[in-house]
Structures are given as C-alpha cells and as structure tokens.
Amino acid sequence: MNRNIIAVLCLLSTLPMSLLAQQQFDGIVGTPGCKAIQFTDSRFRDWAKTCTVTRGFFDIAKPDDGRVSFGTEANAIGAVTDSGAMDCISLGDAGEAILTFNYPIVDGEGFDFAVFENSFSDTFLELATVEVSSDGVNYFGFVTTSLTPTDVQVDGFGSIDATKINNIAGKYKGGWGTPFDIAEIPDTPLLDKNNITHVKIRDVIGTIIDSLATRDSHGNIINDPYPTPFASGGFDLSGVGVINNALSLSLGEPQIRAGVYPNPCTDRLFVASAGGCRIVIYNIYGQKYDELTTADDTVSFDLSTYPSGMYLVEISDGMARKTIKVIKQ
Secondary structure (H helix, E strand, O other), rough: OOOHHHHHHHHHHOOOOOHOOOOOOOOOOOOOOOOEEEOOOOOOOEEEEEEEEEEEOOOOOOOOHEEEEOOOOHHOOOOOOOOOOOOOOEEEOOOEEEEEEOOOOOOOOOOOOEEEEEEOOOOOOEEEEEEOOOOOOOOOOOOEOOOOOOOEEEEEEEOHHHHHHOOOOOOOOOOOEEOOOHHHHHOOOOOOOOOEEEEEEEEEOOOOOOOOOOOOOOOOOOOOOOOOOOOOOEEEEEEEOOEEEEEHHHHHOOOOOEEEEEEOOOEEEEEEOOEEEEEEEEEOOOOOOEEEEEEEOOEEEOOHHHHHEEEEEEEEEOOEEEEEEEOOO
C-alpha cells in the first residue's frame, strides 16, 4: 500500500465519530467490493504452525461462571477446510490466541494474511482484533473501526451489518477470511514488517457496558453478540492463512545463491552465499537466536548451545530472501 493511502488511514483514526459514522466499508460475501478471501484461494501459501490460546470467560461480567472450552489449539493450526464450522477453537470473552508460522509473514503486494472465523451466516458475526509482532514481545494492531450503533446491545444471537466494521476479524461468514495488509500498521522501530513471526487474535468482548467494553482505534465501543455464555462462546478461530511470506519472497527474481552445511549439524553451521548478505537464525516459534551482516562468501555460526530441533536460516541481500530449514542434533 502506498504512503498516501497510509496517510489517509492515519487521518481517519483522528476524525470525530460524527464524521466516521458517514463511512461505509465493504459488505458480505458476494456483494460488490467485498474483500473476503475464500479458504480455497490459491494465494494462500502457508497456514499457522503453532497456536497458543488463553481462554476467555463465558461472560466477563460473571467471571466466577468459568471459561469457554470448545475446541483445541490444534483446530487453529493448518489449512481451513470446508468442515470449519466445527474445526475451530473458541476464545471466549477477552480470550486470545497467538500463532506462529513456518516462515515469517512479509509486507508484500496487497493483503498479506487472512483470519478465519466459523460464523454460520453473513450477519451473526463474532469479532476479534488482530495484532502482529516481529519479536514475540511487542505487538502492534491495525486501525480498527466499528460504526455499529451502541444504544442497544446486540444480543447473544443478534446481527451485525458488515459495512459498519473494518480491519476487525470475523467480518465474514465461515470459510471466508478477513484479510489484512501489514502496510496499514503505522511504522515503528519495534516492528519489522518483513519479518512478522507472531499474530495475536484477541476476542472482542461485545458488551456495551462502558467499563468492560472493547473499543476500536477511534475509542468507539465495538458492539457484537453478547452475552454468549456457553462452551463455544466468543470468537471461534478456524485458522490464519498466509499470502506473503519469506518463502514467497525468496521465489521471486533475483534469486539468492546460498546454502548451509552440514545439515543436520551438531555444533557449527556454515552458511555459503555470494556475500553482502544479512543472515538471521531463528527457531520455529519465531525467536531470534543470532544475526549477522557480512560481505564474506562463507561464515559460520556456533550452534553448540542451541537446543536440539529445527531452525530457520534466513538469508537476504536487500532484493531477495531465502529461508533454509536446519536440523540441530
């Protein structure tokens, strides 16, 4: 996305509610301009590899009633299928999921990834906010907007108009992902937009009770079905599909000529390239272990203290990127 569009998005975040209320966004699947991406779309190159969930409440106003329990973390890993209505994990009020991937997500052309929820209709929408991180510690979210009226609570089986919400996951029915463009996140030195290792999905509580409500980027309460006091309450995460990642970038032209040896290795790993490269080693959870920028054709890394397992060696030269899996024994 170009800088002019980003500037407009940042400006929108400062507009008063009276002006924002005049905005309309894309609607349900099948309507003109709808941005939803179906799970079968050939643009998806990867899906989440790991998922860690902190369960939310049946009803955040009644925490003693307990937390939701439907599904397991494994339900959010891998590709979404046409049986996704049951293949999901429920987050509950204020619950959250953190997902990692086989390769870092990058800020490429157009949308970079999409989040899937299992809604059975175009209007029963359970929502969630989305944040990304390049270090697993610092998370940054998209500019969200909810123009759904807040004078009356959307009840537990109520409806939401999709044209009233933007950059909020769960906007479309099951099987259709809500897409996100990393370029829309304001720049910060704490986020490498070409090395997104973690995606956080946080349930929108839905209540219009001021002290408990989830708010959008403009301070507006996000009104969605509430309460949903059952085991499958809250946002139901089916999966996260990746469109642009480090592997897809490395497939473009020009290609990086690079390799590693020995693989598997025990203590020392050698990386051979054409020189002038940045080399980063991280584990499958996106944690960075080492980094080096070098002009040498061959460099070595001491892996003797690394835990046994799989690591990813990312090699980039400013024009292209290549990621190689390495087994440390």
